[in-house]
Amino acid sequence: MNTVRTSPHIHGPLRTDKAMLLVIAALAPSALWGVWAFGLRALLVLAVSIAASLLTEYLLGLVSKEFTLRDYSAAVTGLLVGMNMPPEIPLYIPVIASAFAIAVVKWTFGGLGCNWMNPALAGRVFVFFSFTSQMSSFTLPRWLQLDAVSSATPLSAMKTAVTAGAAGRSTDLLAGTIPNTDFAVAVADKLGISPYAVDAFFGNVGGCIGEVSSLLLLAGGIFLIAAHIITWRIPVIYIGSFAILSWIFGGIPYGLGAFSGEILVPVFSGGLMLGAFFMATDWVTTPTTPKGEIIFAAGCGFFTFLIRYFGSLPEGVSLAIILMNIITPTIDRFVKVKPFGYVKKPREKKEAKA
Amino acid sequence: MKLATFRRGGVHPDDKKQLSKDKKLERLPFPSELVVSMSEHLGAPAVLTKKKGDTVTRGEVIGTAAGYISADVHSPADGVVTEIRRVRVQSGAVAEAAVIRCNPEQSDPWTEKHPWRGMSGEELLRLVRDMGIVGMGGATFPTAVKLTVPMGKTVDALIINGVECEPYLTSDYRLMIERPDEVLEGVMIAAAIVSPKRIIIGIEANKMDAVALLSEKAAAHGYPIEVMPLKVKYPQGDEKQLIKATIGREVPSGKLPLDAGAVVCNMGTCNAIYEAAVYHKPLIERVITVSGESISEPKNIIAPIGTKFSDLIAYCGGEKDDAVSVVAGGPMMGFAVSDDDTPMVKGSGGLLVLPRMIDDFSAPCVLCGKCVQHCPMGLQPNKMFRNIKYGNYQAAIDLGLMDCKECGCCAYTCPSHLPLVQGFKLGKKLGRKKK
Numbered sequence: 001m002n003t004v005r006t007s008p009h010i011h012g013p014l015r016t017d018k019a020m021l022l023v024i025a026a027l028a029p030s031a032l033w034g035v036w037a038f039g040l041r042a043l044l045v046l047a048v049s050i051a052a053s054l055l056t057e058y059l060l061g062l063v064s065k066e067f068t069l070r071d072y073s074a075a076v077t078g079l080l081v082g083m084n085m086p087p088e089i090p091l092y093i094p095v096i097a098s099a100f101a102i103a104v105v106k107w108t109f110g111g112l113g114c115n116w117m118n119p120a121l122a123g124r125v126f127v128f129f130s131f132t133s134q135m136s137s138f139t140l141p142r143w144l145q146l147d148a149v150s151s152a153t154p155l156s157a158m159k160t161a162v163t164a165g166a167a168g169r170s171t172d173l174l175a176g177t178i179p180n181t182d183f184a185v186a187v188a189d190k191l192g193i194s195p196y197a198v199d200a201f202f203g204n205v206g207g208c209i210g211e212v213s214s215l216l217l218l219a220g221g222i223f224l225i226a227a228h229i230i231t232w233r234i235p236v237i238y239i240g241s242f243a244i245l246s247w248i249f250g251g252i253p254y255g256l257g258a259f260s261g262e263i264l265v266p267v268f269s270g271g272l273m274l275g276a277f278f279m280a281t282d283w284v285t286t287p288t289t290p291k292g293e294i295i296f297a298a299g300c301g302f303f304t305f306l307i308r309y310f311g312s313l314p315e316g317v318s319l320a321i322i323l324m325n326i327i328t329p330t331i332d333r334f335v336k337v338k339p340f341g342y343v344k345k346p347r348e349k350k351e352a353k354a
Numbered sequence: 355m356k357l358a359t360f361r362r363g364g365v366h367p368d369d370k371k372q373l374s375k376d377k378k379l380e381r382l383p384f385p386s387e388l389v390v391s392m393s394e395h396l397g398a399p400a401v402l403t404k405k406k407g408d409t410v411t412r413g414e415v416i417g418t419a420a421g422y423i424s425a426d427v428h429s430p431a432d433g434v435v436t437e438i439r440r441v442r443v444q445s446g447a448v449a450e451a452a453v454i455r456c457n458p459e460q461s462d463p464w465t466e467k468h469p470w471r472g473m474s475g476e477e478l479l480r481l482v483r484d485m486g487i488v489g490m491g492g493a494t495f496p497t498a499v500k501l502t503v504p505m506g507k508t509v510d511a512l513i514i515n516g517v518e519c520e521p522y523l524t525s526d527y528r529l530m531i532e533r534p535d536e537v538l539e540g541v542m543i544a545a546a547i548v549s550p551k552r553i554i555i556g557i558e559a560n561k562m563d564a565v566a567l568l569s570e571k572a573a574a575h576g577y578p579i580e581v582m583p584l585k586v587k588y589p590q591g592d593e594k595q596l597i598k599a600t601i602g603r604e605v606p607s608g609k610l611p612l613d614a615g616a617v618v619c620n621m622g623t624c625n626a627i628y629e630a631a632v633y634h635k636p637l638i639e640r641v642i643t644v645s646g647e648s649i650s651e652p653k654n655i656i657a658p659i660g661t662k663f664s665d666l667i668a669y670c671g672g673e674k675d676d677a678v679s680v681v682a683g684g685p686m687m688g689f690a691v692s693d694d695d696t697p698m699v700k701g702s703g704g705l706l707v708l709p710r711m712i713d714d715f716s717a718p719c720v721l722c723g724k725c726v727q728h729c730p731m732g733l734q735p736n737k738m739f740r741n742i743k744y745g746n747y748q749a750a751i752d753l754g755l756m757d758c759k760e761c762g763c764c765a766y767t768c769p770s771h772l773p774l775v776q777g778f779k780l781g782k783k784l785g786r787k788k789k
Contacts, residue, residue: 005679011766
């Protein structure tokens with residue numbers, strides 16, 4: 001007896017669970033860099049986040065009788081939560097974040113495919129507003145620690161300086177507050193850019209565990225694009241629109257005037273790379289049409305810019321993406337694809353009045 | 355050189371043509387029994403004119419066209435009608451079929467060449483209709499209807515479809531390689547019927563040897579034919595995508611290729627037109643590729659219409675142990691058949707014996723948008739599928755469900771392995787019923 005099924009009888013290489021594993025693989029280099037930079041404590045945070053996320057998924061599976069650990073989406077959520085935590089965070093905070101992400105944001109709405117915002121980001125934002133001081137105390141990578149263990153991120157240090165009335169570029173604002181590696185100073189001298197941009201690119205700055213090395217995040221993102229899991233549209237347009245807005249208007253709050261804002265330091269710091277390549281490209285919470293993706297990404301860029309430069313928070317990536325996640329169903333509803341051979345429906349002629 | 359193709363969507367499955375690409379055409383010895391369905395084509399089934407016990411001769415009409423969109427059916431062999439029964443063909447249609455027991459000796463009355471060049475378009479068209487020719491790419495639309503150009507319309511381009519974009523299939527390729535002069539003459543006969551401004555043969559770039567051979571032969575005969583190599587992309591062999599790829603026009607939704615000034619004809623159809631016009635031979639046999647990982651010996655076979663798939667499989671050395679499904683047609687749009695005794699029809703260009711090709715993975719829709727990106731018709735399969743799932747057929751139709759041609763690009767890419775095409779087939783059927 002032959003097996004009968006509907007066409008097509010072959011299938012492409014893409015599969016949800018395998019795609020999730022590839023996302024984990026793409027995130028791994030950056031996560032490992034975090035562990036290398038901040039020590040084994042960072043590894044513990046990552047492990048606790050993932051374990052909490054898997055456990056929540058399993059326990060809720062007992063309730064709903066759906067066992068979905070095999071699709072690995074909970075593992076991705078847990079890893080992303082962990083990578084969004086400062087390395088010295090008390091361990092109950094990532095547990096709360098993971099549980100909130102899986103239980104409230106994902107499971108309540110129907111599980112994978114039904115969540116209306118990125119679970120990992122929602123978890124991060126939830127604990128950020130609940131435990132603001134713990135969530136914003138960072139440490140420097142081991143090799144930059146001199147006497148002070150804790151330090152601010154470049155963005156928050158710049159925000160503090162500007163709020164206090166200072167003005168200028170990152171080199172002026174951060175001198176003395178945040179150290180540079182000798183390598184960064186040398187490279188920056190050659191290229192004529194800020195050494196803070198170089199350090200942020202290579203991951204020699206304080207920040208959340210998984211967001212510091214822009215280079216490795218970029219590599220992971222390009223890998224995902226090459227594997228056809230994400231498209232180039234969201235990351236490129238997100239980062240591009242943010243960079244353009246930063247250049248045009250970003251100088252204003254820093255007393256530099258229009259068309260002279262810094263680009264490299266803001267682009268390489270504050271989790272923008274992690275957000276643009278791994279959070280804003282989440283399948284479930286982004287529009288399905290190419291045009292919708294463009295609107296979504298441009299919106300992310302705009303809100304990130306707005307929050308970072310004109311809001312009270314130093315970082316805006318997570319809030320900007322969540323905001324656009326909420327708008328996504330509306331985008332998908334109104335942004336239509338033009339079908340092949342589209343014919344405009346003739347307008348019904350109004351009856352001439354007698 | 356940048357090759358032409360259609361712009362939107364499409365997928366790139368592994369073409370697997372190397373399995374049967376170099377297998378020369380061979381003629382199947384007459385099987386003992388043929389099952390000739392009256393539903394060989396798109397449109398109304400033909401009306402059977404023979405009874406049980408009647409003798410039939412090869413090429414004799416045994417079913418007459420029932421209406422305008424229909425076609426005559428001819429006996430593929432000399433023999434006796436042993437039974438009339440209702441038979442399911444590959445597309446799922448059930449219709450009356452004549453079971454013919456073939457005589458051991460078969461006649462071949464089509465050896466004399468007839469001149470066609472002096473004939474008018476109408477005379478050639480009548481020949482095409484009388485010989486029961488239908489589109490041999492798989493859709494089996496009656497060719498005489500397709501080649502009838504209504505008053506006031508002109509054909510800017512006659513496009514010959516040598517794309518064969520479905521993986522595994524090589525029947526058109528073998529025709530082009532082994533019978534280039536014949537198919538080109540068939541193209542010129544079709545051109546004499548529709549009098550187009552341009553004649554284009556579209557062939558995908560994985561068959562560059564066919565491109566070279568046909569261009570050389572066309573030049574040698576002095577035919578005004580352009581042979582156009584196209585970038586490999588599924589579903590380029592679809593009429594609408596091929597028109598877009600070759601002349602850059604989009605057929606308006608719900609309209610025919612003629613509304614874009616084009617007539618598209620398959621390569622196998624051109625071969626049938628040649629035999630009809632030159633030898634007055636009806637369409638009673640065709641080339642079929644028997645391939646797949648689980649057939650012992652892939653082959654390209656010329657077989658009479660009505661041959662049972664089991665006879666073809668036996669001729670190719672039988673199934674291997676890992677065979678799981680038998681698919682009539684290509685792997686993207688073909689029909690899995692449950693019964694190996696299903697007979698070949700005029701649209702059967704391929705028969706695949708496949709091992710397990712798709713795993714049982716399933717997950718909910720994750721809204722990744724791959725189906726939207728890959729839909730060549732610019733539809734939103736995810737939304738249509740959701741509406742069909744909840745019984746909202748009208749909403750799916752408003753989203754363009756009727757423009758869907760079930761090419762399978764969406765289901766091919768879907769990471770959650772959703773049965774999208776199955777949903778659309780169901781939605782179309784139930785949606786039509788509701789109206």
